[in-house]
Amino acid sequence: MTAKVILNPYSARWKAGERQAEIEAALHAAGIEHSLSLSDSPGHAIILALEAVRMGFNPILAAGGDGTLSEVVNGILAAEAGDEVVFGVIPVGTANDLVDNLGWPKDLKLTAEKIATGKTRALDVCSINGRYFVNNAGLGLEPYISFIQAGMTSLRGNLRYLAAALKGILDNPQWEMDLEWDGGSYSGPTTLVSIGNCARTGGIFYTVPHADPFDGKLSFIHGHIATRLRILGAFPMIMRAGAGNVSEHPQVSEIHTTRLSVRVPAGSPAHADGEPFTESETQFEFEIYPGRLQILAV
Numbered sequence: 520m521t522a523k524v525i526l527n528p529y530s531a532r533w534k535a536g537e538r539q540a541e542i543e544a545a546l547h548a549a550g551i552e553h554s555l556s557l558s559d560s561p562g563h564a565i566i567l568a569l570e571a572v573r574m575g576f577n578p579i580l581a582a583g584g585d586g587t588l589s590e591v592v593n594g595i596l597a598a599e600a601g602d603e604v605v606f607g608v609i610p611v612g613t614a615n616d617l618v619d620n621l622g623w624p625k626d627l628k629l630t631a632e633k634i635a636t637g638k639t640r641a642l643d644v645c646s647i648n649g650r651y652f653v654n655n656a657g658l659g660l661e662p663y664i665s666f667i668q669a670g671m672t673s674l675r676g677n678l679r680y681l682a683a684a685l686k687g688i689l690d691n692p693q694w695e696m697d698l699e700w701d702g703g704s705y706s707g708p709t710t711l712v713s714i715g716n717c718a719r720t721g722g723i724f725y726t727v728p729h730a731d732p733f734d735g736k737l738s739f740i741h742g743h744i745a746t747r748l749r750i751l752g753a754f755p756m757i758m759r760a761g762a763g764n765v766s767e768h769p770q771v772s773e774i775h776t777t778r779l780s781v782r783v784p785a786g787s788p789a790h791a792d793g794e795p796f797t798e799s800e801t802q803f804e805f806e807i808y809p810g811r812l813q814i815l816a817v
Contacts, residue, residue: 522553523576525567525591527583532675535583535611541627542582542609549631568594578605578815584612585654589792592812593651607634607815613676614722617654634815641810643732645716648804652791655720658781658803659694659711662790663687669795680721691747696783698741700776712781714739714805724757728764729773735809739779742771779805
């Protein structure tokens with residue numbers, strides 16, 4: 520079958536579009552027949568993926584960063600084609616968190632060769648208020664920082680994420696939240712809620728260190744650290760993948776469940792796969808769909 524490549528030329532601060540010829544050359548060398556389409560605005564990759572499913576393309580390959588991958592996944596699942604249509608990743612974004620979390624290569628030639636094998640795994644997919652995500656989502660401080668970094672134009676790569684995080688910590692926004700999950704609940708002051716299908720986000724932040732996208736569980740952390748100084752003291756912990764991670768902080772809990780409901784009376788920003796999609800909503804429902812998407816195991 521012919522693959523559909525959906526390339527977001529704006530990924531990696533407009534660098535992804537410059538790699539179109541390189542992408543197509545790698546696919547051609549690997550013997551992958553394909554048709555390439557460019558997304559041109561937020562949400563456009565969802566439409567392109569939905570159209571590609573209806574036109575019979577398979578697999579569908581997302582070329583861009585984690586936000587692009589998320590849009591393509593939303594298009595595939597909107598077409599109710601997660602079991603039949605295979606999803607693949609061509610990593611040309613900034614952080615490429617999903618690819619790194621899965622331990623897959625970022626070299627385009629090697630990626631194309633692995634895609635050509637056709638080997639797949641059944642990947643868990645999560646949702647926030649009906650919007651699918653494959654890497655992570657967040658409420659509170661995490662999406663607050665996402666809004667900050669989205670507005671930065673002078674910095675690139677991990678430095679941009681780091682600078683945005685420091686700015687968000689210094690602002691020190693706080694929320695009151697009511698959380699409910701399988702067999703548990705919490706009500707009170709909250710600094711952040713981070714929901715991970717995978718462990719790492721933003722290139723360097725291990726917000727949910729024990730999240731596993733193949734275990735059928737919705738993993739999340741929540742916590743309240745009141746002062747700027749204490750948040751700054753805990754900040755290095757979130758960049759540790761193993762021992763000493765922020766999940767071990769006395770004011771933070773890591774939980775594995777099948778559902779999560781969050782009420783925020785004053786409203787909270789939210790993001791899915793690094794893309795902020797609301798500045799203030801009061802109710803959030805998270806779900807897990809075990810093995811919902813066949814992903815090319817590059």
